[in-house]
Amino acid sequence: MAEEDLFESVPNFSEGRRRDVIDAIAAAAAAEAHVLDTDADPDHNRVVVSIAGSRSHVVDALLGAIGAAVERIDLRSHSGVHPRVGAADVIPIVPLGDAALETAREIAHDTGKRVWAELKVPVYFYGHGEGRTLADIRAGRVKPDLGGPDLHPTAGAVCVGARRTLVAFNVMLFDTDLVAARAVARSMRESAAGLRGVQALAFELPGQRVQLSMNLFRIDETSPADVIAELARRGVAMGAEQVVGLCPAVVATPAADGRILEGRLAGAGAAAGAARCSERGGEEHAALAVRLTREADELARLPADQDAILAGAERAAALVRVLQAAQVLDGEVEAMLRVAARGLRDAVQPGTQSIYRARIDALDARLA
Incomplete structure (x- = not known):
């Protein structure tokens, strides 16, 4: 069975809200x-939905979700602190594992063409290969690539x-007004x-709280831990951190407990296996479905702890063989489990590797 991108x-x-x-x-x-997560923020009046497949x-899922948003959200009555241009505002496509960024761009174009053709909502393309940023779009410096120049009256x-x-x-700031916080934000930007x-x-x-909201888009150079260290170096008084x-596990801090991408991928793979076992029926498959459901829940809540991350990698890798043996594994679920296992393995730090050398060697052999 070929592993899918x-x-x-x-x-x-x-x-x-x-x-x-x-x-x-x-x-x-x-x-x-596969919906990995839904994270709604009433202050920003915004929800982030994480989808994998x-x-x-992915294209079909996005069209369905965008259509649901266009039907139900009217920007004329919208309020919230986050800048926006649409009901379905920003749709990033992200390659996982060995998938190519250029293929992700093709998916973005496939999605955009269908949005305009089927929903008649204008589309901007941004990011890789496009020569424009979200800031350019929000500032009105460019016109839509599909549709326009007028935007959809309710969906933007x-x-x-x-x-x-x-x-x-995001990081909450203490003893800081908005003017000072904006100065901090400006100074943090690349x-x-x-x-x-x-x-x-x-x-x-609301409540006179001030929040520093960041996108860390080169996490191999600047991680959440690096941001916190820099703010501390500057003497900025910080409160709660929020992912x-x-x-990704490789840069996860305690703020990401239960929100680790690879844990959610592995959990979704286990949940898909459980559903297929239930569909097949029979005593053995029913028992396995119960076990897989429990495994899915535990993996989805994986903490940003080195022992848990190593164990999560082992569990994700083992699930490939379990689902193969049960004859409920397809290429998409296999890709989810392998990407999860490799990502978690890459997040195991050298000190942990030295303690669990035999386990690491066995895991590497399984993932080879």
């Missing part, structure tokens, strides 16, 4: 692909593009000679 999409929708709308968007996506499944426009994995990371791979904004939330959506 795997892609993630992390669409951002302009609704973070109405549970029925959020559920409808997530359900539309789940009908076609093969190329065709959709921004679709390919990018590498990033971490959306574009202002701050930290490499950092985009930053500052928001004032929005999911975080």
Whole structure:
């Protein structure tokens, strides 16, 4: 069985308060692909849905979710601190594992063409290969690539593009007003000679709370831990840290407990196996479905702890053989489990590797 290329999409929708709308968007996506997470923020009035699957499944899931958003969200009555241009605002396509960024760009174009053809919502392309950024679009410096120049009266426009994995990371600031927080945000940005791979904004939330909101788009150069260290070096008083959506294990801090991308991928793979075992019926498959359901829940809640990450890698790798033996494994689920296992393995730090050398060698042999 050939392992399929795997892609993630992390669409951002302009609704973070109405549970029925959020559920409808997530359900539309789940009908076609694996929904790994739904993370709604009422202050930003925004929800981030994390989706994974093969190329065709991701496109179909996005069309369903975008359609649900267009039907239910009216930007004319929208309020929230986060900037936006659409009901289905930003649709990034992210290659996972060995999948190519250029293929992700093709998926972005496939998605955008269908959005315009089927929903008549104008589309901007951004990111890899496009020569424009979300900032360009939000500032009105470019016109839609499909449709326009007028935007949809209630749904605005959709921004679709390919990018590498990033971490959306927020930090609450103490004893800081919005003016000072904006100065901190400006100084942290790569574009202002701050930290490499950092985009930053500052928001004032209800209750006179101030939040530093960042995208870390080159996590191999600047991780959440690097951001916290830099803020501490500057003497910035910090409160709660928040990962929005999911975080790759290799840069996960305690703020990402239960929100580790690879843990959610492995959990979704186990859940898919459980569903297929239930469909097949029989005593053995029924018992395995119960075990897989429990495994799915535990993997989805994986903490950012070295022992747990190593164990998660071993469990994800073992699930490939378990599902093969049960004859419920397909190429997409195999890709999810292998990408999860490899990502978790890569997150095991040298000190942990030296302690568990035999386990690491066995895991590497299984993943070879």
